[in-house]
Amino acid sequence: MQNRRNFLSSALVGAAAFSLGVSGAEAQDKKKKKRSSGKAAGPIVISTWDFGRAANRAAWDVLKAGGRALDAVEAGVKIPEADPNNHTVGYSGFPDRDGRVTLDACIMDEKGNCGSVAALEHIMHPISVARQVMEKTPHVMLVGDGALQFALAQGFEKTNLLTPESEKAWKEWLKKAEYKPVINIENKSYDTKGATAFNPLMLPGNVYNHDTIGMVALDANGNLSGACTTSGMAFKMHGRVGDSPIIGAGLYVDNEVGAATSTGLGEEVIRVVGSFLVVELMRQGYSPEDACKEAVTRIVKKNPERAKGIQIGFLALNKKGEHGAYCLQKGFNYAVCTGDTEDKNTLIDGKTYFK
Numbered sequence: 001m002q003n004r005r006n007f008l009s010s011a012l013v014g015a016a017a018f019s020l021g022v023s024g025a026e027a028q029d030k031k032k033k034k035r036s037s038g039k040a041a042g043p044i045v046i047s048t049w050d051f052g053r054a055a056n057r058a059a060w061d062v063l064k065a066g067g068r069a070l071d072a073v074e075a076g077v078k079i080p081e082a083d084p085n086n087h088t089v090g091y092s093g094f095p096d097r098d099g100r101v102t103l104d105a106c107i108m109d110e111k112g113n114c115g116s117v118a119a120l121e122h123i124m125h126p127i128s129v130a131r132q133v134m135e136k137t138p139h140v141m142l143v144g145d146g147a148l149q150f151a152l153a154q155g156f157e158k159t160n161l162l163t164p165e166s167e168k169a170w171k172e173w174l175k176k177a178e179y180k181p182v183i184n185i186e187n188k189s190y191d192t193k194g195a196t197a198f199n200p201l202m203l204p205g206n207v208y209n210h211d212t213i214g215m216v217a218l219d220a221n222g223n224l225s226g227a228c229t230t231s232g233m234a235f236k237m238h239g240r241v242g243d244s245p246i247i248g249a250g251l252y253v254d255n256e257v258g259a260a261t262s263t264g265l266g267e268e269v270i271r272v273v274g275s276f277l278v279v280e281l282m283r284q285g286y287s288p289e290d291a292c293k294e295a296v297t298r299i300v301k302k303n304p305e306r307a308k309g310i311q312i313g314f315l316a317l318n319k320k321g322e323h324g325a326y327c328l329q330k331g332f333n334y335a336v337c338t339g340d341t342e343d344k345n346t347l348i349d350g351k352t353y354f355k
């Protein structure tokens, strides 16, 4: 029951609000927002997997110079996009089952602007094309030939993205051509149980079975942005698109609350609109890690059996610069960078649903 003191104080808030022309509830809400919009704890950049560290470094260079989070995430993810040793993002990504390298990417800024490309071929930096979609068209997403046409018109160069190493891996896969693509199963027991028909990790010279760089950053002005880019599932059906270029699934940014991105089997992330879900949970007061955990848990609840044989990881950053991650299986890690030195660009293991 409301006591007299509470009644009086809420009456006073109400009266003050009334005089300002807003309701008591709105006034309280504004007060809350004011409290949480104090100086943000940036800059900070976080990204998926061990190769996120090199990407963070490039993003950090932008952030430490006072640059925008948007410029930082674009510069950051361009590192793995151009890396010939990374077979899951950009140049030298594993091709689809027809031998074509098709790339997916999206980017989102602090104002809610976003751009995306899917099934884009022949372009080294799909993230920059996604940014151009955001800035130079009235659209959010361009796909396939249309995306390529747009990129070429913007001056991007046509490049052969299929390197000899990736071609060799594809030819190896063709020998059986079993279509059971499973990504990111770092837990080797799944390999031996046959859940993966083909594991690129087992190919000589291949060190990664990690797909996708997802990166989110908070800049010195307290603004958030994010980017996500991938060659997607190795040896997928031509035209298959995962979560990574889909705003709300592979990436979401809300400058009032936080930002999130994902890695793993995209179909499952799309089904729960994963990154949007994580951000909305943070809005409700969940910590970044708890928000990621809840999103992973929802995926398991939908299909517990399927969840055992796949990997999904979410990572999130809130407006205060707090970060966290959660994944299904062991083996997922993310890189956190808050400074120039090695000890300020560290890898953190994601907590896991399956122990």
Ligand code: SD4
Residues within 6 Å of the ligand: 183, 184, 210, 211, 212, 230, 231, 232, 233, 241, 242, 243, 244, 262, 263, 264, 265, 266, 267
């Ligand atoms: C996809 N989510 O295409 C991407 C792949 C990935 O870690 O992130 N793997 O479904």
